[in-house]
Amino acid sequence: SQQGEEDPQALSIQEGENATMNCSYKTSINNLQWYRQNSGRGLVHLILIRSNEREKHSGRLRVTLDTSKKSSSLLITASRAADTASYFCATVANAGKSTFGDGTTLTVKP
Amino acid sequence: ETGVTQSPTHLIKTRGQQVTLRCSSQSGHNTVSWYQQALGQGPQFIFQYYREEENGRGNFPPRFSGLQFPNYSSELNVNALELDDSALYLCASSFGRGAETQYFGPGTRLLVL
Numbered sequence: 416s417q418q419g420e421e422d423p424q425a426l427s428i429q430e431g432e433n434a435t436m437n438c439s440y441k442t443s444i445n446n447l448q449w450y451r452q453n454s455g456r457g458l459v460h461l462i463l464i465r466s467n468e469r470e471k472h473s474g475r476l477r478v479t480l481d482t483s484k485k486s487s488s489l490l491i492t493a494s495r496a497a498d499t500a501s502y503f504c505a506t507v508a509n510a511g512k513s514t515f516g517d518g519t520t521l522t523v524k525p
Numbered sequence: 526e527t528g529v530t531q532s533p534t535h536l537i538k539t540r541g542q543q544v545t546l547r548c549s550s551q552s553g554h555n556t557v558s559w560y561q562q563a564l565g566q567g568p569q570f571i572f573q574y575y576r577e578e579e580n581g582r583g584n585f586p587p588r589f590s591g592l593q594f595p596n597y598s599s600e601l602n603v604n605a606l607e608l609d610d611s612a613l614y615l616c617a618s619s620f621g622r623g624a625e626t627q628y629f630g631p632g633t634r635l636l637v638l
Contacts, residue, residue, distance in 0.1 A: 446625055455613055457527070457629040458568070503567050512558070512581050513627065515567035 421504055421519040429524050434491040436519040438504030439484075445507050447480055449489050452501045452518070461489075461502075496525045527551060529618050529630035537636045538606050546601040546633045550618030556580070557599040558627060559591060562613040574599055575622045611637045 422437045438447070446465045450458040464471045464480045464487065471478045477490040491498055501520045505513040528551035538544050550557050556575045560568035570583035574593035588604040597618075603610055613634050617627035 448626070450629075455562075455564075455632070455634070457529075457615060457631040458617075459527075460626055460628065463625055505567075507625065512570050512573060512583075513568075514570065515560075517565070517567045 421502070421516045423519060424517070425520045425522070427522040427524065428494055430494060430496055432494055432523075434494050434498070434521055434523070436489045436502050436521070438487045438489070438516055440487075440504075440506045440514075440516075441485065442506075442508055444482075447478075447487050448505045448507065448513065449476075449478060449487075450503045450505060450515075452503065454500075458503065491521075494521075494523045496523050499523045527618075527628035527630065529616065529628050531614075531616055531630040531633050533633060534631070535634045535636075537638065539638050540606055540608060542606050542637075543602065543604045544606060544635060546603075546614050546616075546635070548599045548601070548616035548618075548630055550597045550599070550616075551628050554618035554620050554628070555597050556619045556621060556624060557593055557597065558617045558619070559599070559601045560615040560617065561585070561610075562615060562632070563609075564612070568615055571601070580622055606637045608637050611635060 448463045449461045475492045480487045501518040503518045505515045530549045558573040559571040562568040572582040573580045577593045590602045593599045613632045615632045617629045619627045
């Protein structure tokens, strides 16, 4: 079974709006990472947040981590049509081995 | 672009056949991990190779095997193909056994008929 579960499964918004995706996981982690995937191609690493961090920013991305609730969220601000993709969270408990959820499919309408 | 390449990009096989997928890691990376991604699902960890030795394996049967070469490129071999093996196979390279960040290749899409 997957460690992480993203919510919602699908999200459709208008360009310029913010998009929020959530990830829940089951066991203790070293870090949690968010990836993006366009149309069944390779994954692109977006951001990593360590278990002792609560929030991290990178450009239009903001990630939060709540280890007490075993959950994380990814916020994309001022979304663009080019942000249309699937977004996955991945937890790393053992060195180098990432466990992925089934992703959130984001559609940003121009 | 991550510098990780995979070949072939697409492949069609029939049940019972064997397949070999290849991955060239990013320059300077000595660790390669392989993942299977079924349609509509997230990637599932198959195994990882660090400096030519297997360094962890996911819940996949022994007919999934791998190799890592001295130049740190890698192969994934799947014997006795089954219909459920149809998926996107991704490799990811990193530096070190405990690397936090992996860089993914574009994947090989395998269809088993």
